[in-house]
Amino acid sequence: MSYNELQNHMQRIADVNYAAATLGWDQETYMPPGAAGFKASQLSTLSGITHQLFTGDKTEALLSSLKNSVGLSEAEKKNVAQIEEDFNRQKKYSTEFVENMSRAVSDAFNAWQQARKESNFKLFAPYLEKLIAIKKQECELLGYQGYPYNALLNLHEKNATVAELDVLFTDVRKELVPFVKKVQQAKQVDNRFFFQHFDRDTQWQFGIELLKQMGFDFNRGRQDISSHPFTTSFSQNDVRVTTRINENDFSEMIWSCIHEGGHALYEQGLPAEQYGMPLGEAISLGIHESQSRLWENNVGRSLAYWKHNFALVQKHFPEQMKNVSALDFYKGTNRVEPSLIRTSSDELTYHFHVMIRYEIEKQIFEDKLKVNDLPDYWNAKYKEYLNIDVPNDAQGVLQDVHWSHGSFGYFPTYSLGSFYAAQFFHQATKEMPNLLTEIENGNTHNLLNWLREKIHKHGKFYTAQELCIKVTSEKLNFAHFMHYAATKYGTIYGLG
Ligand SMILES: [Zn+2]
Numbered sequence: 012m013s014y015n016e017l018q019n020h021m022q023r024i025a026d027v028n029y030a031a032a033t034l035g036w037d038q039e040t041y042m043p044p045g046a047a048g049f050k051a052s053q054l055s056t057l058s059g060i061t062h063q064l065f066t067g068d069k070t071e072a073l074l075s076s077l078k079n080s081v082g083l084s085e086a087e088k089k090n091v092a093q094i095e096e097d098f099n100r101q102k103k104y105s106t107e108f109v110e111n112m113s114r115a116v117s118d119a120f121n122a123w124q125q126a127r128k129e130s131n132f133k134l135f136a137p138y139l140e141k142l143i144a145i146k147k148q149e150c151e152l153l154g155y156q157g158y159p160y161n162a163l164l165n166l167h168e169k170n171a172t173v174a175e176l177d178v179l180f181t182d183v184r185k186e187l188v189p190f191v192k193k194v195q196q197a198k199q200v201d202n203r204f205f206f207q208h209f210d211r212d213t214q215w216q217f218g219i220e221l222l223k224q225m226g227f228d229f230n231r232g233r234q235d236i237s238s239h240p241f242t243t244s245f246s247q248n249d250v251r252v253t254t255r256i257n258e259n260d261f262s263e264m265i266w267s268c269i270h271e272g273g274h275a276l277y278e279q280g281l282p283a284e285q286y287g288m289p290l291g292e293a294i295s296l297g298i299h300e301s302q303s304r305l306w307e308n309n310v311g312r313s314l315a316y317w318k319h320n321f322a323l324v325q326k327h328f329p330e331q332m333k334n335v336s337a338l339d340f341y342k343g344t345n346r347v348e349p350s351l352i353r354t355s356s357d358e359l360t361y362h363f364h365v366m367i368r369y370e371i372e373k374q375i376f377e378d379k380l381k382v383n384d385l386p387d388y389w390n391a392k393y394k395e396y397l398n399i400d401v402p403n404d405a406q407g408v409l410q411d412v413h414w415s416h417g418s419f420g421y422f423p424t425y426s427l428g429s430f431y432a433a434q435f436f437h438q439a440t441k442e443m444p445n446l447l448t449e450i451e452n453g454n455t456h457n458l459l460n461w462l463r464e465k466i467h468k469h470g471k472f473y474t475a476q477e478l479c480i481k482v483t484s485e486k487l488n489f490a491h492f493m494h495y496a497a498t499k500y501g502t503i504y505g506l507g
Contacts, residue, residue, distance in 0.1 A: 014087050014091075017090075020064075020069060023287075024064050024287065027060055027061045028057075028061050029245040033245050036251055037050070040235050051114060058112075059109060070098055074094065077091050094289060103152045112145055112417065118141075119138040119416075122135050123412065126404070126409055132409060135415070136382050138415075143375060143419075146419055149163070159376045160373050160376040170476065171297075171423065176369065180366050182489045182493075183426070186493050190500075191347060194347045195347070199346070199348075200345070200346050204334075204335050205260055205261045211258055213327050213328065214264045214327075217264075221265070221320070225269070225273075226276060227279070234251075236253060237253035239354075240255055242274035244278040246283070246286060247282070247283040250275045250278040250279050251275075252275045262355070263355060266311065267354070269310075272303075272306060273303035273307060280467030281470055289471040290469070292470055293470070294470075294473065294474065294475050297428050297475055299428070301429075304428045305435060305462075308429065310450060312358065314341045315448075315451040316450055316451075317340050321340050342503055345357065350399070351406045353411065354411075364397075365422050367392045370392070372422070389408040431475075433491040434491040435483065437494075439462075446458060
């Protein structure tokens with residue numbers, strides 16, 4: 012059996028997977044509410060089909076004949092090894108288990124939407140409970156060392172463990188928490204100009220212009236609206252981003268647009284000739300998030316970026332911006348203030364939101380925390396870390412979609428992403444000393460090319476840890492984020 016046969020086989024599986032992804036995208040964008048039931052069955056059937064195709068005898072035969080074959084290139088060997096690893100993991104799931112999971116996820120997602128609308132956690136609780144029970148079975152199926160939660164972490168970030176994340180979040184507590192306290196004692200910056208009326212269509216147009224400027228290829232992607240912004244792809248040549256528009260808060264659209272745009276550039280930069288193969292896929296969620304965070308924060312919240320783009324804001328919204336300068340706008344975008352909603356929080360307290368979810372998930376999977384106690388526990392933690400009172404479930408425990416998707420072990424990758432982003436961006440400015448001047452001139456081509464060369468084009472050739480060392484000559488180091496944060500916010504808040 013030849014490598015080409017394996018490739019053809021994997022591409023057929025990818026065809027079914029991406030078809031399911033199209034339905035998943037529809038579910039969160041245009042699907043009428045009455046379609047939920049049948050849509051859930053369709054998704055469940057498709058996930059059963061890909062599981063059968065992938066775990067079937069054909070994959071096994073192809074892998075065993077190719078495993079020791081000579082004459083494969085390094086890239087081909089990597090693909091075979093990664094597929095085998097994935098195969099061995101998937102074999103642990105029965106088709107019945109996969110279909111159960113898919114059904115439980117669809118039901119939980121629909122219940123979450125309703126519960127969030129009514130701000131009533133009780134409507135979601137029984138579905139969440141069922142989903143957690145299935146996820147606990149999954150931990151046992153997959154196996155783990157130490158904590159059961161490690162099995163789930165590994166699904167999103169290979170080799171991530173509670174032990175390592177505990178160390179990382181200890182750094183956050185030791186360094187970031189006191190720094191934010193210092194920032195809070197300084198004179199607050201003004202961002203009231205964001206909260207005026209900003210016309211929906213004009214915002215949309217502005218967002219599209221920002222995406223184009225970043226290098227998002229609209230010939231191979233599009234943007235739509237959803238309640239929770241996300242990026243998904245149906246191949247390297249069809250990458251979908253969504254955004255949300257709040258007419259009374261201009262900032263929501265801007266940073267969801269740039270953030271999802273960063274994810275999309277990664278997807279569009281993966282090699283299309285590796286369609287269906289691991290080398291055509293992103294490394295991990297942490298690395299994916301590093302790409303969105305790098306654009307959102309290191310670029311999109313920099314002074315250089317707004318020195319160029321503030322003129323565009325003024326062009327679209329002359330009335331709202333008539334008494335605002337580029338510097339005011341920059342400072343306003345970087346206002347640090349503990350808040351309820353993770354997705355609209357500042358880039359420093361953001362990590363406190365992640366820390367809370369991480370602690371909750373760890374405890375759920377250690378059987379130390381019950382579903383019915385979640386809202387109270389959540390509210391107490393928000394008081395403890397962010398010193399704010401949570402007024403209702405919609406703005407509290409129900410705010411994020413992840414648990415309704417069964418995505419436990421996912422949240423920590425957000426913090427990993429920011430920390431990787433700071434390290435990558437530091438390296439980029441070292442290798443391209445004119446980078447900030449280029450950004451100031453509205454030119455991010457060289458940055459995108461650098462990311463394509465160093466990160467995107469490799470697909471899964473390296474693990475996250477290997478890539479980090481290859482690109483920056485050291486492993487993930489929280490000091491880069493802390494240095495970035497202290498320099499930037501020290502200047503904005505005049506901390507000396
Ligand atoms: Zn993201």
